[in-house]
Every structure is written in structure tokens, then in C-alpha cells.
Amino acid sequence: MIRLNDIIDKVTSYSDIANDDLDSIKKAYVYSAKVHSGQKRVSGEPYLSHPLEVSSILANMKLDVPSIVTGLLHDTIEDTLATREEIERIFGNEIAFLVDATTKISLLPYVSDVEKQAESFRKLILATAEDIRVVLIKLADRLHNMRTLEYLTEERRRRIAIETMEIYAPLAHRLGMNWISVELEDLAFKFSKPSEYERISKNVSAKKKDWEKYTAEIVSLITAKMEEFEICGDVSWRFKHLYGIYSKMKKGNISLSNIYDILGFRIVTATENECYQVLGAVHSLWKPIPGTIKDYIALPKANNYQSIHTAVIGPFGEQMEIQIRTEKMHRIAEYGVAAHWRYKQGNSLENGNDKIYSNLRHLVELKDIKDSTEYIEAIKGELILDVVYVYTPNADLLEFPVGSTPVDFAYSIHTDIGNHCSQAFVNHKLVPLNYKLKTGDMVEVMTSRNRVPNRQWLDFVVTSKAKNRIRSWLRKEENCKAEQIGEAITQRKLAAKGFNLRHLREKKRFEESLAKLQFSEVNDFYRAVGFGNASVNDLLKVMHPRKFAEVAEKSKRIKSIINRISKDESKDAVLVKKYDNILIKFAKCCNPVPGERIIGFITRGRGITVHVYNCPKLLEVDPERRIDVAWNDDYSGRIPISLSVRCENRKGMLSELTSAVSGLNVDIVSADISKDEIGQGDAKFEVAVENIKQLEKLVESLKNLGGVISVERLTCTS
Secondary structure (H helix, E strand, O other): OOOHHHHHHHHHHHOOOOHHHHHHHHHHHHHHHHHOOOOEOOOOOEOOHHHHHHHHHHHHOOOOHHHHHHHHHOOHHHHOOOOHHHHHHHHOHHHHHHHHHOOOOOOOOOOOHHHHHHHHHHHHHHHHHHOOHHHHHHHHHHHHHHHOHHHOOHHHHHHHHHHHHHHHHHHHHHOOOHHHHHHHHHHHHHHHOHHHHHHHHHHHHHHHHHHHHHHHHHHHHHHHHHHHOOOOEEEEEEEOOHHHHHHHHHHHOOOHHHOOOOEEEEEEEOOHHHHHHHHHHHHHHOOEOOOOOEEOOOOOOOOOOOOEEEEEEOOOOOEEEEEEEEHHHHHHHHHHHHOOOOOOOOOOHHHOOOHHHHHHHHHHHHHHOOOHHHHHHHHHHHOOOOEEEEEOOOOOEEEEEOOOOHHHHHHHHOHHHHHOEEEEEEOOEEEOOOOOOOOOOEEEEEEOOOOOOOHHHHHOOOOHHHHHHHHHHHHHHHHHHHHHHHHHHHHHHHHHOOOOHHHHHHOOHHHHHHHHOOOOOHHHHHHHHHHOOOOHHHHHHHHOOHHHHHHHHHHHHHHHHHHOOOOOHHHHOEEEOOOOOOOEEEOOOOOOOOOOOEEEEEOOOOOEEEEEOOOHHHOOOOHHHEEOEEEOOOOOOOEEEEEEEEEEOOOOHHHHHHHHHHOOOOEEEEEEEEEOOOOEEEEEEEEEEOOHHHHHHHHHHHHOOOOEEEEEEEOOOO
């Protein structure tokens, strides 16, 4: 276990700290040891080892004393009896804020792990907007947890590894913190795909011995050539990390021998001009491989990474990558936001104008997404690493995730331009709106007031901003439509009882009655009726209780119909409030699974059809025929679900898919794979699952299987 003095030595090596600061670190150590006393990690080590390691990682980032202190205290509120008030009283408001900001939301009664994950991450990002150190502390915490992940159960290891791969490693990369992102990727790779990790590791280890024989000689040749050009610089070498190798092999469908940057050399110079001189010197030694020269000095990455990359055929016939950068570029490449953190100018995102701070501000902008799954997907989309660079007609350079389209481009300019995007021109040629942009494209979009977003756009847009704006428009349109339907239903129902809606509103009786039903606006009531969340009968009860007898009689007739319908096996899975012995069927349009929010619809003579709560098919049907239903917690059966898996068309693919399904204890009813016109496979599965969590786990497992392109849950659209 690392010692406190080791941490203090690291801090004093890069910072002149006062005695009060040293006392603060020591006091935090004593306090943490006290409140964590008796606690142990799953590995069996004293729990105190974790905050010590986190603080050591923060010292490696060369952060300030409050950050180091927070590293020692970061789990006290979450895992001990300590409170924020006590932390603030002993250590002050600044450290209390940092400790509280890095504490996960774990005690609130959310209904799913996704909601916990979403709200914890939302809290983290909003706190980071106030103080950039929050995210740095969280990354240090995640890094040490990943280093000790082997002690957890296989299920927890895999879940945490996937979350790290999808969120925390890309986040570290976006912040320019290369050494953390690389280690997080390799550790996540090791625990999420252990067999693939082991295979790549063995292959690389076998080749490393051969490569290492030549590195000293290559370094000597580069150094001699730089001296010939009268350039001073440092030359080093390294092997590409395992996940980077795996990603290139999978993305390019190539073998290990065809990856040119497994062995890489780095040349660090004093000035930018010397970088270009070194490039010429290297190319005078060895011929470059066509298409591999990348100038990230002239065109920095989104995380402020700058370097020149070139790949050459070395003196022994091997392919190797050479990176050339200045000392300042190297610090930023390794430590990112931690390397140029503006402490004296304040810690808020508003105090940073470079691309890294802009990346974090984009994450903050997603805070208003209410749906937890949608929020996490938007975060993942914002953290996509592969990008393309395109130009506006004014020659401004913009960066987009790979796969972005002119619609993504339009929304990046302005929401209104995106909402009314009608045509797109790339390099002065008309292209479809789902055209995938390429680096170097010059993009121009045309708008029309008659063109508005449609749901099909969501099938091809990539950026979270475009997706959110499209969904927002569609929700607005759905609300408007629901209001129109609700008003029509209200008018019809009232007319059937002898009331005139316009007259009621003129006399204010309508609004007064709505207020008793907790509706502050008339349109809120119409919308609730349109969506089936409110009934006109409730309004009639408030307005004229005596005249509501007819409604009660109708309810008796519906109950009489229901009582004549026999029960079937689906009844075991679903409970229907107020009624027994009912025939229950699951709607094919949405195919609900235990765990999803559901609602029933009384059909004429065919019992109750159970739908997912927000099923579009229910939008325009009579709300009076809807009925509350709920899943039976005691039900232990399985519900059939159809899945479509887009995959590579190769031998053994179906066997791998069925093995993955069976491995999760999911029953396979039927399975078939067919080849399409572009040579890919389309596997159709009917499986029986216990609940929505098991289905989500199955879909995620299939998506992570090698050769799988997409997984889609099928429903009937007719």
C-alpha cells in the first residue's frame, strides 16, 4: 500500500506548498483512516488503500492540495457515517464541494440501474461545470477501481468494464489525458473481452522480443540524422496498447501483421518549425507509406492533441509509426486538461476557451434530457472518438463524429437550420440528407419553411445535438396532436351530455373545474386527455356530480362485458385492477416485456390487450377504454420476443450468436440466418425472456459479439 509520505513527496516535487497545506493533507489522511476504520476492500486490503492510491494518481497529474485532500476524502460521504456538513466544518467549503460532487447518487429509490447511472453522471458533469477538478478526481477514482477490478464477481467486472469503455475512457480521451484513457481502455478490454485480450496479448508479446532487438539501432539512426540537420530533440519508442491494436484489427478487418503503428517512435523537439524539419529528416532516411502522413499540428484534434504522424518502412523491413511534437505538445498529449489547468483564473468551464473546455460544455448542454437511457446514449454519442473534418462555405473548419450527415451539420450551425434542412450540397454536388460526410468535404445546406424533421432522420443522424433537437421537435408535434385530439374528445363528450364547451369556457366554469383536478392550463388537460392520462368523465364528476349517473351505468356495462370473457394463461403475468377472470393478450405492435411500464385497452369482445405505456397505437384510441394493469411480481414465466441481428455472413456466425444467447439463460424458440444483397447476414431470433433487464442484457451481449453490426427488437408495425 502506498504511504502518505510518498504522496507528499510527489506534491512537493512540483509545488511549493506551505505548512498549512501539508497539515491539511495529513489531517485528511487521519480523518479518512478514522471513518474508514474496519472497512476492507473486496481484495481484503484495508479500505484506506483506495483513497491513498487515488490521491497518488492525482499527484501524478500534478494537481493542487485541495484535489489531493479530496482524493483522500472522496468516499467518506458515500461509504461512511461522515456528512458534508462535517467535512465542510473540518476542511472548508471548497473541499466539501469537491467531495460531495464526486459522491455517486446511490441512496435514491430509482427504479433501474440506468437511472442511477444517468443521475450520477449528470451530477458529475454539472459539478464539473463549476469546477474542472471534479472530473479529474473522478477519473483517478475510476482508474484505481479498474486496476483492482479482478477481485469483483464476473458480472460486476463486465458491467463496470463496459461502462468504463463506453464513457470514462472516451471522456479521458476527450480531455486529452492520453495515459489515463489508454490504461482505462486496456483494463476495460481485459475484463469485458477476456478471450480477445488474451489472444492479442500473446501475439504481441511473441513479436515484442523480435522488435526490441532493433529499437536501439533505430533510435541511433534517427538521432544521427537529426544531428546532421542540426536539430536537438529526444527520441523514444513504445508499443501500441492492446485495445488500440484490437480496435484497428476489428475496424479494418485486418491481421496483426498489417498494423503499421504497433511499434512507434516519438521525437520531441523544442519548436514547431523543428517538427517539420524532423519530418524531412525522417523521410530522407526511410520512405513514407503513402496515405499515412497526418499533420495534427496544423489541424489539432478536438482534445487539443497536436503532433505530426508518419509511417515508414524501417531499416529491417518493418512498418513503424513516428510521432513528432514539441515539449509543450507532448505535455498536453499526455495530461490534457490537467496540463494547462488554469487554477489562478478559476476552475469553472467559463474560464476555459479552448477545445477541451468546449467538449465539456457540450456535455453540460445535455443536462435537460429527462429520459435516463436517452441521456446516457447522448453522452456516449458526444464522446465518440473517431471524427471527420469538414468545411463550411466560408471555409470554417468543423469536426463531427464519423458517420455524420448533412443534417448533423445543419443542426451544428443552428437549430432552426436543422429543423428546416431540405437539401444538401457536398463539394457543390447535390447529395441525399443521409450522405456520410468525409474529411475535406465542403458542406452547404438549403432550408425550406415547409420542411420539418421526421422520425426517419433519427435513423441516420449521429450527433447528440441533432438527435436531441429532432426528438424535441417530434415531442412538440406529438403534444400538439394530443392537444387537438384531447380537445375534440372533450368537446364530443361534453356535447353528448348536453354541454357546450365554448359556453362553459366563457363562463369560466370549465377552468374552475379543471383547477380542482390540478390542471392550471386548459391545454394541459387537453394534452392529458389526448395521451389517455386524464378522462372527461373526471371533469363531469366535478362539474355535475348528479348528472354523472349515466357514466357510472356505462362503467357497469363494460364490467359486464369483461366478466363474460374467460381468462387465459397471460393472466398470470399481468394483474388487472378491479377485474378478475379476464382474457389478456399482449399487443403485437409494441410486444411488452415484464419490467416495462404498461397499460391495458379494453377491446370489444376480445378481452384486454396489454401495451407498452407510450405505445403510439394508443394515441388516437378512445381513452375511456383504457385500464390500469401491472406486471405480476410472482410471475415466473417467460415472454416471447423477436430480435433481428445484422452481422457478418461467415461460417459459424449463427453458432456464435446462439451460444451467446444460451449463455445468458435465455430460451431460443427459433433462429435463422439469411444473406442479403450486399453479402451481410440477417439473423432472426425468437427468444423467451423473463424481464426487460434480461432482454437489455441480451441485446448488449449480442452487440459486443465480434462480427455483429446491429441488434434490433422487432415489433409488428401493421
